[in-house]
Amino acid sequence: MVDLHCHILPGIDDGAQTIEDSIAMAEDAIQDGITCVVATPHASTEYHFDYGKVRAAREQLQSRLDGRLTIATGCDFHLNPENLLALKNDAAPFCINQKDYLLVEFNEFSIPPAMDQTLHELHLMGLRPIITHPERNGILRAQPERLLAWVRLGCYAQVTAGSLTGVFGSGAQEDAWTWIDQGLVHFVSSDGHNTARRPVKLRFAYEVVSRERGKELAEALLLENPKAALGGASLPYVPELRTSVERRRRKRFFFF
Numbered sequence: 409m410v411d412l413h414c415h416i417l418p419g420i421d422d423g424a425q426t427i428e429d430s431i432a433m434a435e436d437a438i439q440d441g442i443t444c445v446v447a448t449p450h451a452s453t454e455y456h457f458d459y460g461k462v463r464a465a466r467e468q469l470q471s472r473l474d475g476r477l478t479i480a481t482g483c484d485f486h487l488n489p490e491n492l493l494a495l496k497n498d499a500a501p502f503c504i505n506q507k508d509y510l511l512v513e514f515n516e517f518s519i520p521p522a523m524d525q526t527l528h529e530l531h532l533m534g535l536r537p538i539i540t541h542p543e544r545n546g547i548l549r550a551q552p553e554r555l556l557a558w559v560r561l562g563c564y565a566q567v568t569a570g571s572l573t574g575v576f577g578s579g580a581q582e583d584a585w586t587w588i589d590q591g592l593v594h595f596v597s598s599d600g601h602n603t604a605r606r607p608v609k610l611r612f613a614y615e616v617v618s619r620e621r622g623k624e625l626a627e628a629l630l631l632e633n634p635k636a637a638l639g640g641a642s643l644p645y646v647p648e649l650r651t652s653v654e655r656r657r658r659k660r661f662f663f664f
């Protein structure tokens with residue numbers, strides 16, 4: 409499996425703090441059957457993205473793994489004006505494996521209406537935005553039509569592996585599965601931060617998707633699509649969007 413989203417580099421953000429933390433997380437990944445992880449430190453107002461520092465941390469970690477796990481880099485990109493300016497100047501350092509897929513995260517407090525236009529601009533720049541864990545964002549969970557609009561625009565979505573088994577609550581779990589069934593989800597990643605509550609592990613998610621929705625879908629979400637994004641290629645699995653779906657929990661409908 410290929411993990412597109414984790415915070416495995418030491419001393420960069422709120423993930424691994426030391427090289428020992430990073431190595432322990434890498435050992436988790438190796439044991440789990442992950443062959444490549446993309447280290448995606450936060451790029452936000454809280455955590456400034458310094459590409460030189462990220463690559464140096466990546467080299468340090470890679471050199472300790474004897475080729476048993478490949479570490480690529482990207483970032484968990486927060487769409488603020490300063491970041492956007494840096495992205496327009498040179499996008500590759502922010503992108504997954506320096507190709508054209510970009511993890512985009514939103515905060516819990518507000519997502520301005522102009523975001524639609526901003527995401528459109530990213531497309532015009534030749535980038536392929538991946539919305540990270542929408543099922544853990546209260547705004548998107550309350551307004552799923554916004555996620556839908558972005559996917560229709562050509563964005564992709566990634567859910568967190570733990571969401572599928574309820575690690576982030578039953579609401580996030582329900583929305584993750586609902587959106588998978590509606591064709592809104594293209595990737596499952598660990599978003600691993602440590603070896604305790606948020607490990608770099610995907611096997612359990614592969615197994616639960618296999619059991620609940622079939623092995624083909626598990627392969628698509630946890631291996632084939634992530635591998636394609638890593639290589640900057642088109643995704644082999646882009647599900648059809650369902651035309652109208654009843655949202656049972658909130659007893660309302662949204663239409664495509």
Ligand SMILES: [Fe+2]
Binds near residue numbers: 413414415484599
């Ligand atoms: Fe993250």
